[in-house]
Amino acid sequence: MSLSFGSFVCLLVYLPFTQAALTVTIPEGTIQAKPGSDVSLPCNFEESSGHIYPKRLAVLWRVGTRIIAKYEDKLEIFHKGAKMSPEDLLRGNASLLLPNVQDADSNTYVCVVIHSPDREQQSVELKVEAPPLVKLGSTKVQLTKPSTLVCMATGFYPGNISMTWFRNDRIVQGPEQLPAQPSIGQLFRAESILELIPEFSDANANFSCHIHHQANEGPEVLNFQLQLQARPIVQLITRPQGEKFVAAECKVSKFYPSQIHIQWLQNGVPQEYVKSEVHRMHNGMFSINSVLFPQTSDVQLTYVCRVEHEALETPLELSVLRKPEVTPITPSTSVSPWLLGLVIGLGFGSALGAGIMYCKYKVKKNSVTGTSNEKKALQKTDEEKVLVSSNPKTGETSSVLITTEEFNDVQEQRL
Numbered sequence: 001m002s003l004s005f006g007s008f009v010c011l012l013v014y015l016p017f018t019q020a021a022l023t024v025t026i027p028e029g030t031i032q033a034k035p036g037s038d039v040s041l042p043c044n045f046e047e048s049s050g051h052i053y054p055k056r057l058a059v060l061w062r063v064g065t066r067i068i069a070k071y072e073d074k075l076e077i078f079h080k081g082a083k084m085s086p087e088d089l090l091r092g093n094a095s096l097l098l099p100n101v102q103d104a105d106s107n108t109y110v111c112v113v114i115h116s117p118d119r120e121q122q123s124v125e126l127k128v129e130a131p132p133l134v135k136l137g138s139t140k141v142q143l144t145k146p147s148t149l150v151c152m153a154t155g156f157y158p159g160n161i162s163m164t165w166f167r168n169d170r171i172v173q174g175p176e177q178l179p180a181q182p183s184i185g186q187l188f189r190a191e192s193i194l195e196l197i198p199e200f201s202d203a204n205a206n207f208s209c210h211i212h213h214q215a216n217e218g219p220e221v222l223n224f225q226l227q228l229q230a231r232p233i234v235q236l237i238t239r240p241q242g243e244k245f246v247a248a249e250c251k252v253s254k255f256y257p258s259q260i261h262i263q264w265l266q267n268g269v270p271q272e273y274v275k276s277e278v279h280r281m282h283n284g285m286f287s288i289n290s291v292l293f294p295q296t297s298d299v300q301l302t303y304v305c306r307v308e309h310e311a312l313e314t315p316l317e318l319s320v321l322r323k324p325e326v327t328p329i330t331p332s333t334s335v336s337p338w339l340l341g342l343v344i345g346l347g348f349g350s351a352l353g354a355g356i357m358y359c360k361y362k363v364k365k366n367s368v369t370g371t372s373n374e375k376k377a378l379q380k381t382d383e384e385k386v387l388v389s390s391n392p393k394t395g396e397t398s399s400v401l402i403t404t405e406e407f408n409d410v411q412e413q414r415l
Contacts, residue, residue, distance in 0.1 A: 021048030022118035026111060032215060033101050034130045035157055035186040041124055043094040043111035052090055058114040059084075059094045063107045069096060101128050103158075130187060131215035132156035136222045141198045142311070143230040143256055143285070149196070151209035151222065154189040156180075163192035164210040164219075167202075175212065200284050202226050229311035230256035230285050236305055236318040243300075243323040246293065250305035250318065253287035261308040264292045266301055298324045 024045045033039040041061070054073075061068040061084070068079045071094075075086050081099035088095070094111055106128045112121040137150030151163055159180035165173040173194055180188035192209070196202075207226065210219040232255035238245035250262060258278050264271040275290040292303060300323045307316040 022046075022113065022115050022120045023048075024111065024113050024120040024122045026122040026124045030125045030127050032127050032129055032131070033105075035102055035128050036100055038097060038099045039101050039105075039126065041096045041098065041109050041111070041126065043096065043113070043122065043124075045092050045094060045113040045115070045120065047092075047115055047118075052092060052115065054090060056114075056116040057089065058116075059089060060112040060114075061094075061096050062110050062112070068109070098126075101126070103128050127215075128157070129215040130155060130157040132161065132211055132213050132220065134209075134211050134220050134222060136209060136224060139224050140227045140229055140311075141196070143198055143200070143228050146195065146197055149194040149207070149209075150191055151194075151211070152189070152191045153178075153211050153213070153220075154183060155187045156189075156213055156215065157187050158214070159188040159190075160214065161188075161190050162212045163190075164212075165192070165194045166208045166210065168205055172196075175210075198226055198228055200228070203228055228256060230254055231311045232260065232307055232309050232316065234305065234307050234316050234318055236320055238320060243321055244325055245320075245322060248292045248294070248303060248305070248320055248322075250290045250292075250307075251287070252289070252307055253281065254283075254285045255287075255309055255311065256285045257310070258286045259310070260286070260288060262288065262290045263306045263308075264290070265304045265306060266294075271303065294322055296325065297322075300324060 022045060024043065026043050031039065031041065043061075057071070059071040061070070066078075069075070069077045069082055069084050071084065071086060071089055075084060077083070079098070083097040083099075084094065094113060096109070096111070098105060106126055108123050108125050110121055110123045112119070132153035133155045135152045135154070137152065139149065141147035141149070149165075151165070153161055153163075160177070161180060162175045162177050164171060164175040174192070176192065178190040178192055180190045183189040194209075203226070205225065207224050209222045211221075212219050232252045235251040235253075237249045237251065239247040239249065248264075250264070252260065252262065258280075260278070262273075262275065264273045271292055271294075273290050273292045276288055278286050278288045281287055290305065292305075294301065294303060300321060302319050302321050304317050304319045309316075
């Protein structure tokens, strides 16, 4: 015999709780749902005998004293769009579907199951909210230059959110309430910007962005370290000055970190060159010099110094035009003043390379005008040293890095 609605309510109120075989289960924790989404409130029950008798079964979903849906021989819904399956009820599934949830749907829902004479109930909390998806912008910053860091939050609801910036666990900015901007659907997005002028002391500092939102139990934390960079400055100098130079020097300075790649190109083809070791400057940044000794040519050629570094989005390129020689250079056993200046300016590596390559240039000229037997022997010694230093190994770039002893030896013999 079926129960009337009034009898059903009275049964819920006055039916005593028992330690019978009926068990109702609902997952622990709060159910979070984005505004406008469809949400299933789970409720499952089980009778120890394994059999559910429809005539003994009644199910009720309520919020406080307000009934959302009830089943007693037939299903009745009192919330627009809500759904519960009578077929699933007979299999022990009393889950309730709420469509298009909004703020007003945030509440505690109670699932009451009666399988006479037993009665059990469980509750579940629904919160219409969405936790933020957080992301950090680029952590690459320019040394000693005004830079910015961006901490972004997207897809959250409601729109109240705050952020705090830390450096080594000390607050450097915030907490600040951020103006939320509309995003997809009814969700929001926001971002916080930290302005700073990075120094070398920031290299190993631990930074973090803390995002506070009600959908999270605690702050969402993004930890990171800065990627310090400094863009190289490139200068190109010819020796002697003008379009009939014998050497071209590419001076690269004020870059960080120290890893850098330099090439000399002619019509896209890599050229042989000498280079100094990377030198640390007084300001903590780095410098390096590279020198090209172009081949003698009867046509004008354009040479390019290309510099690649992680602080550059695209390689830096400086070019110089070299015109063919019109009058031959008179051989001399003395070292030109401009070459001595180049030797001093380049530092250990490139200066020594410049000296040997210059000797190679002299040797070539002497072979045209003629030399004594003693000079030919000396010339052969110089050429062997240049060949050993200038021929790169397989897989290496066509650059030369030479020692002080080699350069001094050749210089003493030539002088």
